[in-house]
Amino acid sequence: EPEVTQTPSHQVTQMGQEVILHCVPISNHLYFYWYRQILGQKVEFLVSFYNNEISEKSEIFDDQFSVERPDGSNFTLKIRSTKLEDSAMYFCASRKQGAGTEAFFGQGTRLTVV
Amino acid sequence: GDSVTQMEGPVTLSEEAFLTINCTYTATGYPSLFWYVQYPGEGLQLLLKATKADDKGSNKGFEATYRKETTSFHLEKGSVQVSDSAVYFCALSGGTGGFKTIFGAGTRLFVKA
Numbered sequence: 001e002p003e004v005t006q007t008p009s010h011q012v013t014q015m016g017q018e019v020i021l022h023c024v025p026i027s028n029h030l031y032f033y034w035y036r037q038i039l040g041q042k043v044e045f046l047v048s049f050y051n052n053e054i055s056e057k058s059e060i061f062d063d064q065f066s067v068e069r070p071d072g073s074n075f076t077l078k079i080r081s082t083k084l085e086d087s088a089m090y091f092c093a094s095r096k097q098g099a100g101t102e103a104f105f106g107q108g109t110r111l112t113v114v
Numbered sequence: 115g116d117s118v119t120q121m122e123g124p125v126t127l128s129e130e131a132f133l134t135i136n137c138t139y140t141a142t143g144y145p146s147l148f149w150y151v152q153y154p155g156e157g158l159q160l161l162l163k164a165t166k167a168d169d170k171g172s173n174k175g176f177e178a179t180y181r182k183e184t185t186s187f188h189l190e191k192g193s194v195q196v197s198d199s200a201v202y203f204c205a206l207s208g209g210t211g212g213f214k215t216i217f218g219a220g221t222r223l224f225v226k227a
Contacts, residue, residue, distance in 0.1 A: 100165035
């Protein structure tokens with residue numbers, strides 16, 4: 001069964017460093033998303049991406065964040081200068097075209113900023 | 115904007131007990147409704163979905179019915195197992211919030227043997 005793949009599963013970084021989280025969405029999907037879940041809290045939307053551009057972003061997705069689909073298969077989230085409060089589980093998701101279709105989520109990358 | 119409200123946990127049940135986790139939503143238009151499950155240390159898995167009013171989604175003994183008149187999508191299971199211990203998220207997409215998935219806060223379920 002096709003799945004969304006995220007790497008690494010766990011990333012530890014020092015405050016102020018840049019991190020890039022990697023995702024390989026399901027191959028025939030057209031919509032891509034990043035979400036985050038701070039430990040024990042709800043899953044929050046960060047950004048959606050369609051047709052090679054951001055289609056929507058939340059207030060959380062400020063200038064420190066960026067997304068890219070560099071080669072037609074990968075979908076990355078970059079955090080330019082990490083802060084302690086960026087520590088969270090980051091989930092990538094993808095969805096195919098059509099109303100009523102569900103998003104498929106990866107296993108997540110646990111980011112720890114120290 | 116669109117939102118999802120679900121009952122606070124944790125919910126603790128004995129094995130073979132009946133489970134209900136309440137979920138209500140606020141959205142205009144015709145959103146699709148979902149239940150996702152997160153087992154300890156794992157990602158989010160779709161448990162079931164319903165795409166229009168009166169649809170019933172079901173999977174692994176769980177079921178939920180899309181009730182437009184009460185804006186609800188309550189999750190039920192007749193007989194829970196220890197392996198059902200997880201966090202359950204009610205979610206929607208396709209309302210005025212577009213096609214991103216909007217999640218409730220999650221309800222943690224503990225099932226005791």
